[in-house]
Amino acid sequence: MDTTNKNVSKIKKQKPFKVHWFNVPEHINLNNLKTWLSQCSTPCTYTTAVTSDIVIFDGDTLPPDPPFKKSNPNQIWVFHEMESPPITASKSWRGESWSNKFNRSMSYRVDSDLFIPYGSYNKRLQPLKKNITAIMKQKTKLAAIFSSHCGIPSKREIYINLLRQYIPVDFYGHCGNLTCRKSTETQKACYATTEKTYKFYLAFENTFCKDYATEKFFRSEAQDLVTVVRGGADYSKLSPEKNYIDTKDFTSVKELASYLKYLDKNETAYTEILKRKWKYDVNHPEYGFSDMENISQKQAICDLCSKAGLWMKERKVYENIASWYEKDICHAPTDIH
Incomplete structure (x- = not known):
């Protein structure tokens, strides 16, 4: 019998891995999740049974104690979280009752x-060609930021107020002086207007934590403006080229402002950054981890299924998930001066 046919036969006969998400976050569409699991090359199916092969627990709403015991030694418990440790609502993962319970991690952390x-990012076969003159003609304002979480660990508002001493920054959201309504269509319109009107978007995160770079960064990278980042991630590992400006590359807020002023006056230098961006297609969710609509997130769900067999063979347990999740992971800002 042909070897290829044997392999195909094995795949067809492979019993689907059963996946259950104990506390599905509100922003995840369960129906979409079920569909994506069914479309994975490694057979997988979603169930409501706590005896499933894989059980996912979201850290943000993790209960104080495990809600049930593992159904068998091979069952995989996965710790999932897409927010940084200081921002998660629940801190139950710190409790001793969760020690030696999780087998695997699933998050924005590169070491998950x-x-x-x-x-x-996906490199295009050919860079996009756009009308630079038309793009630049519409950009009548310098910088903007959207933020609705105030008084957060990164001291974002303080940094912006310092920056405002040197350059104009339009601050949208609850923490700023401008508003943009919360409806999806209005948000899309706001972001579209921002892309056309402003030269810079400030993708400032709420915390300085390892690998934490949210949709703020990726959405801005997909737009025809220059992204200014401020956070704890190593952005050079996320972006294939230096298509952004990192605040940590400057010794002071004043120095950053001076550089933005330089780019504002030097159209050639500014558009060179845009041209580098046009070499890539940047995939991103529109508004946070909404409906898991991001291609990379869909792929991760299928990776969960493809790795399930190996995970069951190579047993692993996090002795203390809190230690992995937050110990020496975040730090206070050192650039407020």
Whole structure:
């Protein structure tokens, strides 16, 4: 019998791995999740049974104690979280009752067993060609930021107020002086207007934590403006080229402002950054981890299925998930001066 046919036969006969998400986050569409699992090359199916092969627990709403015991030694418990440690609502993962319970991790952290970035880059066969003159003609304002979480660990508002001493920054959201309504269509319109009107978007994160770069960064990278980042991620590992400006490359807020002023006056230098961006298609969710619509996130779900067999053979347990999740992972800002 042909070897290829044997392999195909094995795949067809392979019993689907059963996946259950104990506390599905509100922003994840369960119907979409079921569909994506059914479309994975490694057979997988979603169930409501706590005896499933894989059980996912979301850290943000993790209960104080495990809600049930593992159905068998091979069952895989996965810790999932897409927010940074200081921002998660629940801190139950710190409790002793969760010690030695999780087998695998699934998050934005590069060192997760299953890495789920908020976005991804794909190099185009040919860079996009756009009308630079038309793009630049519409850009009548300098910088903007959208933010609705105030008083957060990164001291974002303080940094912006310092920056405002040197350049104009339009601050949208609850923490700023401008508003953009929360409806999806209005948000899309706001972001579209921002892309056309502003030269820079400030993708400032709410915390300085390892690998934490959210949709703010990736959405801006997909737009015809220059992204200014401020956070704890190593953006050079996320972006294939230096298509952005990192605040940590400057010794002070004033120095950053001076550089933005330089780019504002030097159209050639500014558009060179845009041209580098046009070499890539940047995939990203529109608004956070909404409906898991990001291609990289869909792929991660299928990776979960493809790795399930190996995970069951190579047993692993996090002795203390809190230690992995937050110990020496975040730090206070050092650039407020």
